[in-house]
Amino acid sequence: MIIRKRSIISWLLNIDNVEDERKVRVPMLNNKLHFGYLANGLKILSDVRQTQPDWGLPELLMPSFEEVMKKSAKSFYGIDHQLFQEFYKDNVCGILLSRDCGTIVYGFGENTLYVWLFSENGDLSYLYTYFYIKSTKDNTRRIYTCPTLMEDDQLFAGSKKEEQMQIYVWLADKLMSYLAVKKYVKVETIIVPVGTTMKLDDKILGYKSKEKVRNESGQEVIVMDSRWFRKIVNDNEIFVRGFFRFQNKKDKNGEWYKELIFVDSFVRHGYHRNALIEEDNNKAEL
Numbered sequence: 001m002i003i004r005k006r007s008i009i010s011w012l013l014n015i016d017n018v019e020d021e022r023k024v025r026v027p028m029l030n031n032k033l034h035f036g037y038l039a040n041g042l043k044i045l046s047d048v049r050q051t052q053p054d055w056g057l058p059e060l061l062m063p064s065f066e067e068v069m070k071k072s073a074k075s076f077y078g079i080d081h082q083l084f085q086e087f088y089k090d091n092v093c094g095i096l097l098s099r100d101c102g103t104i105v106y107g108f109g110e111n112t113l114y115v116w117l118f119s120e121n122g123d124l125s126y127l128y129t130y131f132y133i134k135s136t137k138d139n140t141r142r143i144y145t146c147p148t149l150m151e152d153d154q155l156f157a158g159s160k161k162e163e164q165m166q167i168y169v170w171l172a173d174k175l176m177s178y179l180a181v182k183k184y185v186k187v188e189t190i191i192v193p194v195g196t197t198m199k200l201d202d203k204i205l206g207y208k209s210k211e212k213v214r215n216e217s218g219q220e221v222i223v224m225d226s227r228w229f230r231k232i233v234n235d236n237e238i239f240v241r242g243f244f245r246f247q248n249k250k251d252k253n254g255e256w257y258k259e260l261i262f263v264d265s266f267v268r269h270g271y272h273r274n275a276l277i278e279e280d281n282n283k284a285e286l
Contacts, residue, residue: 002214003192003221008103008118008125009058009095010218012049024118024125029154037146041130045116048093048107057191057222058095058103060213061178065224068185069177076180077139083180084111084135092179097221106175111135115171128155133172143168182224184258190223198223 007023014020026042029035061069076083093107103125105116109132117129131145145168150156181187192198192215199212215221248256 001211003060003097003217004120005123005216005218006103006118006120006125007123008105011125012055012095012105013219015049015052023123025127027126027128027155029152031148031152031154034146034149034152034155037149038127038130041116042127044114044130045105045127048114053091053093053107056094057220058097058217059189059222059224060097061099062223062225065181065187068187069174069181072181072185073173073177076177080139080141080176081111081135081137083176083183084108084113086183087179088112096175096178098174101171104171104175113172113175115175117171129167129171131168133168141172143172188225190225192221192223194218194220 007020011017011020011024024042026035026038029038088108088110091108094105096104096106098104101117102120103118105118107114112132112134114132115130116127118125119128120126129149131143134142134144136142150167190198192213194215194217197212197214213221213223248258250256
């Protein structure tokens with residue numbers, strides 16, 4: 001897998017970057033309303049950039065990390081509003097590299113998550129979705145965006161209307177789950193230096209995939225991975241499927257905090273053995 005240079009990333013991380021500023025654009029759309037809406041979204045991001053927030057390094061999600069996100073998502077539903085507040089208090093913002101949807105830029109205001117979604121075309125980064133989500137005390141979310149943007153065939157040609165309308169919910173769920181796992185779960189991070197190729201099985205203990213990551217992005221990239229779910233159970237009787245739960249713990253100062261832990265599957269009779277991660281031979285380029 002090769003991580004290519006993305007103008008939106010180098011523009012965000014370098015406040016003096018003038019060259020890449022010209023490469024971060026809004027698509028030329030026939031619908032002037034949609035063009036104006038995205039242009040305003042890009043201006044908002046530019047204004048945020050001027051405050052020089054700590055974006056951190058871009059983070060790349062590996063399949064094992066996304067598996068943890070999916071399996072732990074339900075554990076966070078009851079504290080969704082609390083998470084919004086905590087992420088705002090902590091000035092959380094960042095850049096997420098996703099294999100399935102491009103470059104996600106995000107940041108929190110008070111009870112609000114702002115999302116900018118970019119696609120790459122050569123050395124140009126195009127903003128094709130911008131929206132924000134407000135959280136309420138009853139753990140529900142309200143989405144604010146241009147109501148007809150997802151109907152623009154120049155932006156979303158070839159996709160079904162039902163799928164287009166779900167992108168806001170899907171992105172919000174993905175981001176909140178990703179950030180919650182980072183906060184509550186013990187995860188592993190690997191920094192891939194500029195211009196290097198890293199074999200993940202050399203860096204992650206027990207990682208069976210032979211996948212390599214080549215970083216040609218122009219800056220360091222963090223690879224997010226997890227070793228969870230490496231156990232399988234074989235039994236002919238009754239077994240309990242593994243599950244997540246919050247466990248109260250004390251830090252070194254004696255303050256209580258919550259940590260999300262995974263309780264392994266267990267059986268009355270049978271055996272456990274290490275699971276092999278299925279090798280993915282599909283080559284990907286980001």
